[in-house]
Amino acid sequence: MPDNASVPQLSPPFDPLEGVQAGGPAGAIPFVYGHPDPDLLPVEKIIAATERALRTRGRLALQYGPEQGYGPLLDYLIGKVERDEGLRIARANIMLCAGAAQGLDTAARLFTRPGDVVLVEAPSYHEAIATLRDHPVELRQVPIDGQGLVVEALAKRLEALSLIGRRMAFLYIIPTFQNPAGITLAAERREALVELAAERGLLLVEDDVYRDICFEGRVPPSLFELAGGRGVIRLGSFSKILAAGLRLGWIVAEPEVIQRIVNCGLKGNEGGANPFVAHVVAAFCQEGWLEPHIARLVAHYRTRRDALLAALGREMPDGVRWTRPSGGFFVWLTLPEPLEAEAVLAVATERGVIFTPGARFFAQASEGGGRRNLRLPFSFLSEAQMAEGVRTLAEVIRAKLKIQSSKFKA
Ligand SMILES: Cc1ncc(COP(=O)(O)O)c(C=O)c1O
DSSP states (O other): OOOGGSSSSOOOOOOOTTTTTTTTOOOOEEEEOOOOGGGGOHHHHHHHHHHHHHHHHHHHSSSOOOTOOOOOHHHHHHHHHHHOOOOOOGGGGEEEESSSHHHHHHHHHHHHOOOOOOEEEEEOOOOHHHOOOOOOOOEEEEEETTTEHHHHHHHHHHHHHHHTTEEEEEEEEEEEOOOOOOOOOOOOHHHHHHHHOOOHHHHEEEETTTTBBBBBBBOOOOOHHTTTTSSSEEEEESSSTTTTTGGOOOOOHHEEEEEEHHHHOOOOOTSSOOOHHHHHHHHHHHHHHHOHHHHHHHHHHHHHHHHHHHHHHHHHTTEEEEESBBBEEEEEEETTOOOOOHHHHHHHHTTTEEEEGGGGSSGGGOOOOOTOOOEEEEESSOHHHHHHHHHOOOHHHHHHHHHHHHHHOO
């Protein structure tokens, strides 16, 4: 008899457009997905770019490509980084990959040894935590506050780990418009982090997929730039700025790192990351369509963020706090003591609203982080859905607070 307990279970089917998700009723308001808004996917322009790619370079586009990725798209990205950030990189610094997710998996495959420690923020992106857990490493977390990673806490953690002889492979960090907390690492902290990492010889894996989704102000320089291009692997993606289904991203790093990845290959992507898609994206970008598209996304997501913040301000009872992200897709909500997100989720689910509770974003569950947190993405739901979802959540939270206070009085 097969041991069913050890057979991996497939997730129940879900359709993000219908809002049907594991554990949630059909038709529920899914405050779950950090997906781009499907109405903003530039379908017609992708059709035109596909036609152009096939008509002009069809025989190249449909062939295996170079491991580093399609050259004209790399050149476009090099130009974009220089235009947006004033940062000059060379062809030797960049390669394509099948999304930032593959970039992280590749970093873990090539730059860890069994038993190494990999450091992650607390909280961090849950899918990245899952990717890292696929490798024989131990995850340790470092707290963040309103300014991002607490660099002194990282220094202490590094000290403690090195005293017991542990090898630290790298720190995985989302310094800009973080998923799940919506927080951006302050400029001074970036400097301090890069200095500490250089002193300790700690590799930084910088996940920068939300950099372009900036609603106000300027994004501080990347860790890659501050480190002078050494000791940092920076991940970018077309998922948030063009279409997640393309599965196309890029890695920026020092030439030796790029060369090593090129030599070892991207797992499952011999012949370069998705050459056909890279040709289509190159055609899209060469038409000059990406910049106005990003400007449209930013305006749209800013309105969505404002709508979510306004709904929270209107509906939530005293004692509930939340972040005010200046970019990205997420608001991070903190419940007052002693409310727990899982308890709120249980009732909210019955009432047709689902969300991802905060504990899922912590790599060291035993430390108990995130118990009072909810991640609320504003990228995917309509303003009306968010308003209704927040109203329901606020009612559930208010009811639970009432029960708590009557228990306390009794
Ligand atoms: C922080 C972060 N990194 C990476 C990804 C995934 O990027 P990609 O689609 O390029 O693999 C996401 C998607 O939600 C994300 O939030």
